[in-house]
Amino acid sequence: MSTKTLRYRTGSPVEPRSYDHLARRPLEGGATRLEGGFWGKRQELAREVTIPHGMDMLEEWGCLDNLRTAAGRGNKEYRLPLFMDSDLYKVLEAISWERQHGRVKAQERFFAEAVGLLGAAQEVDGYINSYVQVVQAGKRFADPAMGHELYCAGHLFQAAVAEARSGVPRSGRRSLSDVADRFARYLLTALPAMPTYIDGHPEVEMALVELYREQGHHPYLALAEEIIARRGRASLRFPGFHADYFQDDVAVVDAKEVRGHAVRALYLLSGVTDAYMETGRRELLEPCLAQWEDMVGGKTYLTGGLGSRHEGEAFGERFELPSDRAYCETCAAIASIMWSWRLSLVTGQARYSELLERTLYNAALAGWGLDGKSFFYVNPLQSRGGVTRQRWYRVACCPPNLMRLVASLEHYVATRASDGLQLHQFMPATIDTEVSGGRLRGHLRTEYPYGGLLSFSVDEAPEAPVDLAIRVPSWSPSPALALNGASQEAVVAADGYVHIRRVWRPGDEASLELDMSARAVRPGPRIDALRGCFALERGPFVYCFEPTGLSPQREVALGTLEGVYGVPADGVSERAGRVGSEDVVGLVLGARKSLREPRTGWPYSPGAEDGARDGRPVGLAAVPYYSWCNRGAYEMRVWLPELAGSNADR
Numbered sequence: 001m002s003t004k005t006l007r008y009r010t011g012s013p014v015e016p017r018s019y020d021h022l023a024r025r026p027l028e029g030g031a032t033r034l035e036g037g038f039w040g041k042r043q044e045l046a047r048e049v050t051i052p053h054g055m056d057m058l059e060e061w062g063c064l065d066n067l068r069t070a071a072g073r074g075n076k077e078y079r080l081p082l083f084m085d086s087d088l089y090k091v092l093e094a095i096s097w098e099r100q101h102g103r104v105k106a107q108e109r110f111f112a113e114a115v116g117l118l119g120a121a122q123e124v125d126g127y128i129n130s131y132v133q134v135v136q137a138g139k140r141f142a143d144p145a146m147g148h149e150l151y152c153a154g155h156l157f158q159a160a161v162a163e164a165r166s167g168v169p170r171s172g173r174r175s176l177s178d179v180a181d182r183f184a185r186y187l188l189t190a191l192p193a194m195p196t197y198i199d200g201h202p203e204v205e206m207a208l209v210e211l212y213r214e215q216g217h218h219p220y221l222a223l224a225e226e227i228i229a230r231r232g233r234a235s236l237r238f239p240g241f242h243a244d245y246f247q248d249d250v251a252v253v254d255a256k257e258v259r260g261h262a263v264r265a266l267y268l269l270s271g272v273t274d275a276y277m278e279t280g281r282r283e284l285l286e287p288c289l290a291q292w293e294d295m296v297g298g299k300t301y302l303t304g305g306l307g308s309r310h311e312g313e314a315f316g317e318r319f320e321l322p323s324d325r326a327y328c329e330t331c332a333a334i335a336s337i338m339w340s341w342r343l344s345l346v347t348g349q350a351r352y353s354e355l356l357e358r359t360l361y362n363a364a365l366a367g368w369g370l371d372g373k374s375f376f377y378v379n380p381l382q383s384r385g386g387v388t389r390q391r392w393y394r395v396a397c398c399p400p401n402l403m404r405l406v407a408s409l410e411h412y413v414a415t416r417a418s419d420g421l422q423l424h425q426f427m428p429a430t431i432d433t434e435v436s437g438g439r440l441r442g443h444l445r446t447e448y449p450y451g452g453l454l455s456f457s458v459d460e461a462p463e464a465p466v467d468l469a470i471r472v473p474s475w476s477p478s479p480a481l482a483l484n485g486a487s488q489e490a491v492v493a494a495d496g497y498v499h500i501r502r503v504w505r506p507g508d509e510a511s512l513e514l515d516m517s518a519r520a521v522r523p524g525p526r527i528d529a530l531r532g533c534f535a536l537e538r539g540p541f542v543y544c545f546e547p548t549g550l551s552p553q554r555e556v557a558l559g560t561l562e563g564v565y566g567v568p569a570d571g572v573s574e575r576a577g578r579v580g581s582e583d584v585v586g587l588v589l590g591a592r593k594s595l596r597e598p599r600t601g602w603p604y605s606p607g608a609e610d611g612a613r614d615g616r617p618v619g620l621a622a623v624p625y626y627s628w629c630n631r632g633a634y635e636m637r638v639w640l641p642e643l644a645g646s647n648a649d650r
Contacts, residue, residue, distance in 0.1 A: 011165025012411040013097075014274075014342060017213050021280045023348025024415035024422055027433050029100060029165055032410040037428035038449055039409055046406045047098055049372030054091045054400055055110050057392040063088050064117065070130040071120035081395055082131035083148035083201075088114060089155035090400035092176060096162035097407035103168070111176075118179045126182035127190075128156070141190075145200040145238040145246065150227075153187065154203035156180050161210045162404075184211055188219050191227070198230045200238070200246050201264050205271025206338075209278060225275055228252050228284075231268070245312050253283045258291040258299060261314050262307035262327075263397075265291075266335035273342040285346065292343060294318075296355060302521070302535055302638060303366070303542050303625055304359030305379055306332040322529040323381035323639050330367030330377060330398035333359050334405050341412055344424065348417075350471045350496025353424040356412065357473070360425075361449060361540040365626035368402050370580050375399045376629075381544075381638040388633050413444070420467030422497065426454050438462030440504070449539050450585045452476070452514035461504035468510055469497040475537065476514040483510050514539070518587050520568035523639070533639035534568055536587050536622050543587055543622035544638045548631055550577035550586040550621035558618060561635045563594035565643040566620060579627040591620040592643060 011029040019025055034040040058064055062079030067088070069076060092114060095107045122128040123138075129149050132140055141149060160180030191197060208224035211217070232251030234243040243249035245260040247268050258265050269288050276284040298318030300306060305328030308316035313329055336359050344352035367376045374389035377398050392399065413429055415422045419436050426448040432441040441460040446453060456468065472479055472492045481490035481498060490498050490512070500510050518538045523530035536543040547558040558564060570590040577586040592615040620640075628636045 011167075011214075013162070013165075013408050014210070014345070014411075015165070015213050016274075016277045016345070017216065018278055018280075021277055022345050024345045024417055026345065026411060027414055027416060027431070029167065029411070031431060031433040032413045033430045034410045034413075035428040035430060035443075037446070039406075039427045042406055043101065043409065045372040046094070046403055047101065047104065050368070050399075051091065051094055051098065051107060051403050051407075053373040053391075054094070054403055055107070057396065057399070058088055058091060061392060061394070061396065064114075066130040066134065067117050067121050070128075070133040071117060073117075073120065078131065078134050082135070082146075083152055084396075085128075085130050086148070086152045086155040087396050087400050089152070089159040090397075090404050093155070093159035093162045094400060094403035094407045096159065096166040096176075097404060099166035099168050101407075112173070115174055115176050115179065118176070119174050122179055122182065126184075126186035128179065128183055129153075141194060141197060144197055145236040145241075148199065148201050150187075150199035150204040151201040153183055154205070154207035157184060157204070157207035157211050161207075161214050162408075164214055180211075181215075184208070184220065188223060191223060196230065196233070196235055198227060198235065198248070200236050201261075202247070202268035202271060205268060206274045207271075209271060209274040212278070221275070221278055224271060225279070228268075228272055228275060241312060245314060253287055255287045256290045256294065258295045259315055261312055262332040263313065263329060263335050265315065266306070266332065266339050270335065270339045270342055273339065273346065277342070277346060288339075288343065292339070292352075298526070300355075301326055301328060301363070301381060302537075303328065303362035303379070303381065304333060304336060304355060305363035305381070306336055310378075319524070319526040319528070321527050323637070324384070326378075326380040326382075328363055328379040328381075330364060330375070330379060331401050333363035333367070333379070334398075334401045337364060337405065337412075345415065348422075348495055350424075351474075353471055354473055354496070357425060357540050358542075362542045362625050364402070364405065366628065367398055368406075368626075370582050370627065370630045375402070381625075383629070383634075383636040385635045386633050387629060389629060417467070419465070420469060420499075420501070422469040422471075423454075423456065424471050435462065435466055437464030437466070440466055449541060450516075452516035452539065453511060454514070455509055455511040457507070457509040458504045459506055461506065461508075463503065465501055465503050467499055467501040468504075469495075469499045470510075470512050471497050472512075473514065473540070475519065475539075476516075479515070480513040481511070482513075484508060518572040518574060520572065522642075530639050532641055532644075534566060534642045535639050536568070536572060536589070538574070538585065538587060541624040541626070542638060544625040544628050544636050545620060545622050545640055546628060546631070546634045546636050548634055549619075550575065550584075550588070550623060551579065558593065558620075561637055561640075563596070563615070564591050564618070564620065564640070565594075565615075566591045566640040567643050575621070577621070577623075579623050580630045582627055582630070584624055584627060587622040589620055589622075591618050591640075592616065593618050 012026045063084045065076045068074035095111050157180050160177040163176045205224045208220045212220035236246040236248045247260050272284050273288050299315050307327040308320050310327050337356050340352040340356040366379045369389045413425045426446050429444045442458045445455045479490050481488045516539045520534045522534050567590045572589045575586050594615045
């Protein structure tokens with residue numbers, strides 16, 4: 001596949017114009033380059049397999065035909081859903097971020113053809129939405145609750161920002177930014193004329209802020225603030241859904257609980273956080289902090305997944321976290337990553353980057369098959385079998401969302417402050433950026449997420465002292481720190497980072513070794529659906545159980561997980577293995593499988609009759625949760641019943 005390496009200045013997905021309200025600054029685009037490793041290989045997979053697959057699917061499922069009809073270049077029946085334009089915009093955004101790694105000829109051709117098609121479909125005044133233009137005969141903004149017009153506009157704007165920051169100079173041809181600018185300027189006139197209008201699916205808020213950041217045109221920021229201020233009047237209506245589903249029940253500045261449709265909620269909160277970064281209006285930040293605490297304190301699954309209700313793809317009540325009915329949409333995981341990143345920039349606290357990591361390695365990654373072209377929309381923590389990954393979806397928001405996330409992933413590795421560099425996510429990478437006093441350039445080396453040793457070696461540094469901060473995950477509270485091979489005391493500061501402040505010289509190396517021991521975790525007593533169960537974690541990974549064991553097979557294939565109880569108190573061992581083509585570190589523990597036949601008929605009795613304590617001992621292997629359902633449509637469990645009385649600590 002032909003690529004062309006870029007040599008132009010690039011940008012990052014979040015680029016605040018003001019640093020007055022930030023604890024951390026994103027690195028400029030191109031400052032961080034992944035060098036292989038777990039995520040570098042996945043960026044390559046996305047570039048070579050997933051994005052080309054997405055381009056094919058946009059054609060196969062009618063997205064491009066819809067726009068051709070809107071442009072007068074075709075006359076095929078419109079293919080729903082009505083927000084399918086956004087799928088194209090997300091693929092174009094992914095291609096734009098991929099340009100920072102090198103241009104791919106086939107992707108460039110697709111991009112140019114898509115931009116030409118969008119330009120042809122766009123109305124004279126700048127409006128573009130194929131559904132409204134083709135199906136609704138141009139009747140605009142007629143369905144605020146479910147029309148998704150501003151949602152689609154937001155994804156167009158984000159794709160255009162990515163194009164502008166990709167490092168590819170404009171060649172005189174029409175660009176995606178031309179299309180987006182015309183639509184955005186149309187909205188500056190159209191929306192003030194509709195003073196109560198809001199879109200049922202937030203997205204445009206953060207996109208408008210980013211347009212402001214890119215162009216410096218203040219009316220975009222003001223419009224984002226205005227749309228945020230309009231929410232909370234219970235103006236959105238749709239059968240079966242109340243105002244809280246749309247986050248329209250309470251004014252944004254008064255909201256303390258995260259609620260409703262999970263993706264809508266977190267896209268809105270990302271936009272509100274963006275608006276705070278630029279304005280410093282504390283009344284915008286306070287509800288974000290409160291809702292993040294509410295989300296983490298009782299509405300987040302162990303995997304970082306969000307949304308416990310299939311109805312409305314929504315958050316449930318606090319501690320309503322059933323494994324088998326977990327919705328945990330892939331897009332909700334990605335929205336959580338986007339929001340936590342913004343809060344980490346604002347606060348400088350490690351807890352936001354830790355949730356980002358948990359969500360990235362588990363809830364988000366599980367939505368992407370190891371073959372690069374199969375996906376999950378929903379990511380439960382238990383399956384009774386029969387579930388398969390899909391090559392695409394009618395509502396295909398998740399696959400292209402994964403594409404744009406993975407293509408831009410290096411931007412989440414590190415940040416800078418006036419006096420130093422902070423390492424948040426651990427991926428082999430080169431980092432080259434400006435800090436106070438001059439340039440800091442070095443290499444982050446690690447075998448993370450399976451190995452716990454992190455080392456940062458300095459190639460170039462200023463003469464002034466520089467503070468190097470390395471995040472310490474809460475599951476490894478006592479890491480081993482060394483400087484140029486000599487052990488140092490690792491003091492974890494209140495922000496959750498180890499700080500090493502000194503005048504660095506070329507050849508200096510700081511290393512931090514994290515405790516990667518497997519650990520059994522148990523649910524809090526208020527999570528009723530999980531009483532009597534445990535789960536396994538190692539490093540950033542949550543593990544799950546499938547009855548197939550771990551390849552090469554050493555355990556007895558169980559056939560079913562029914563009647564199996566784990567005994568983590570007997571110890572958990574590690575063993576290298578494979579899931580399909582993926583090398584993994586598996587976990588093996590003792591378990592017992594009931595010898596009794598499952599009860600038929602009435603499934604209740606006065607006493608426990610599972611027969612597990614006297615059952616046969618079996619070896620039970622767990623694999624990283626992200627890798628489940630890559631070997632077949634087997635059962636799966638994250639939480640396994642624990643044999644009664646086996647936990648000595650209880």
